[in-house]
Amino acid sequence: MEKFNALYAQSGGVTAVINASACGVIQTARKHSDKIGKVYAARNGIIGALTEDLIDTSLESDTDIAALRYTPSGAFGSCRHKLGSIEKHRKQYERLVEVFSAHNIRYFFYNGGGDSQDTAHKVSLISKELGYPITCIGIPKTVDNDLPFTDNSPGFGSVAKYVAVSIREAGMDVASMALTSTKVFILEVMGRHAGWIAAAGGLAAEKEGDSPHIILFPEIPLNTEAFFKRVEETVKKYDHCSIVVSEGLKNPDGDFISEQGLVDAFGHKQLGGVAPVIAKLIKDKLGYKYHWALADYLQRAARHIASKTDVEQAYAVGKSAVEMALSGKNAVMPIIVREKGETYRWTIGEAPLEKVANVEVKMPREYISENGFGITDACRRYLAPLIQGEDYPPFHQGLPAYVKLKNLPVEKKLSTTFEFA
């Protein structure tokens, strides 16, 4: 059997565990060195493929590749760049074939979210449209947890764990301070279009009175009267109130709360986050002293508190992608399948890229409590397994010892350069 090289690339916002998928791909490919030659990585996603900016991962030691499993961020760089259609942007695809062909690449693994799976799908059409035999497998990743078919998206479980841990800890802090100081704490989390991450904060509340007391979802427009009432009741009952708010919270007119109100000294609109706006609303209406935090990248990069389940699933989809390619599959994405039964068990299945691309899974309304301020038992049953287990990285001198790969370039073979649009 003739050996061909593989190209792996990371796309979209990175996560605490996307490198665990990379680890799964590269380790599995190394085990099948009879069939797969070198694994190249495209620097900065599909852009590296277009510009022939390739990294030779065969020059990385087994130890360093193993360390990817516990290293957050995108080890080869990522990008936000979506390929246009083959009809309209044929040149781009011809360029990809040039690069693939020049480097004997017949396997393409693209690791990303919905947009990225659309790119993977388009690349998979190359064989038919341009006649170059490429096996293309998508690898799921997104903290937004909005990919279809798969039980959850690798990357999400770790953000979920971070948010639940953080609101539990900060909630206990504000509870201690409430008599003479801060009464309200607000944590702003990611999720512009869906409340999955905000919902995960709800896992911290196991008993009556636990933080968070209120969750504000992008799915539920802010009803200020009901909200004020609930904050006040909570403070009266528990002395304090802690809140998780999604960055995507909207007012009843459908506008993002984060985009309303704040202007700088020159009258320019300020993107200051939604947490300070909510804090100010509470202060003005109820007079409570507040604190707020905005986790931003900290939440999706927090490998130090990653979910073991998430790490294992991220690794598994990387490993399975290579195995699927080798077994002759094409234009598919490995997915996580939740087995039936009380205990959480999962296996790897697959979904066709054609059906994955550009489908955004929303959070079901029945996962949000009727009053709109919390999660239901059904939501808890879905979310809880995803944050199970700890998988601490090794530490050196008090800090996580994450790996930085050498990322040495593959010698260019093409005389032409390519400007991506």
Added chain:
Amino acid sequence: MEKFNALYAQSGGVTAVINASACGVIQTARKHSDKIGKVYAARNGIIGALTEDLIDTSLESDTDIAALRYTPSGAFGSCRHKLGSIEKHRKQYERLVEVFSAHNIRYFFYNGGGDSQDTAHKVSLISKELGYPITCIGIPKTVDNDLPFTDNSPGFGSVAKYVAVSIREAGMDVASMALTSTKVFILEVMGRHAGWIAAAGGLAAEKEGDSPHIILFPEIPLNTEAFFKRVEETVKKYDHCSIVVSEGLKNPDGDFISEQGLVDAFGHKQLGGVAPVIAKLIKDKLGYKYHWALADYLQRAARHIASKTDVEQAYAVGKSAVEMALSGKNAVMPIIVREKGETYRWTIGEAPLEKVANVEVKMPREYISENGFGITDACRRYLAPLIQGEDYPPFHQGLPAYVKLKNLPVEKKLSTTFEFA
């Protein structure tokens, strides 16, 4: 030997390890049950003492008391309330004596920062001024790291570790995204008066090019021209730039940057943090896409990533406080003493409360690099030992299993109530 009861209280902003000190106090007192009767805790600091709102810690199991060692926040509630002078507020002190006397309390342990040690010092004067024999020991705690005599303040080491871990992780994230998306990341941390916490972020940068690339200290007024130049140079060299900024950053006129500029739709000043202001300045001047995070309570509550050294020291000062009281010492605070030598070793010493009260230790100028944007080797040598070691709490169902004490009240013995001013 007659047995007397002890009163323990927590004061000021709580931390990830103040309960480890409480654990040290209570476990050590339980070992000396021949000399110390019950350990009461004042609910919400000195206010609980004044209002006779006492908690009977003898009703808590050994297991739950042991769990305080890994539980963040203030288990008995804290307060921001400073006692006035005995001369001007004699009634308050008479009330304390009433409460102490009614509950046979002869040991008082007050766990807090500079203001709280002032309160402890005043309580220690009761014996002389009011003739009631009380042994008063202060226990150091503050994330601000500004207590005198002690090598560092328990609580600080864990914030330091959290900030260094977080900026390392988020810095790697932005590095992955830089080609087509975010180029600048800003993390706002605590430290209104001193740059200790911001400096700790610098520990994450071990090699040329590591995050953070820039630290903005409250000690160094923002020179926007020099700052812009450095941001631009960093992005040119490393494709991205990550920044740690202290909430206490000021402009050259001495005003807090966080308090300038932002107004809401009604023209009211907004306290939106300093990070978004810095982000906007960079965007306007250099055009870089940015992300920012504001850690707030997350940083001081983050017991999940506490420094083992900090936990051990917090426990040790609690334990030593009881031992000092039993050995006849009074009006002192146990301190951490750094031994001479290359390897970090520490022992417990003591300092008189009289000299501790109201003294704020500033960060030495020689800990900040000459250009004002980083830390020096001397600073690194001081800080590095404080974040060593991990001390993970136990987890249950994917979340830290922190303890919530029963906190049952001690029956009131006084017929009078007391309104604190």
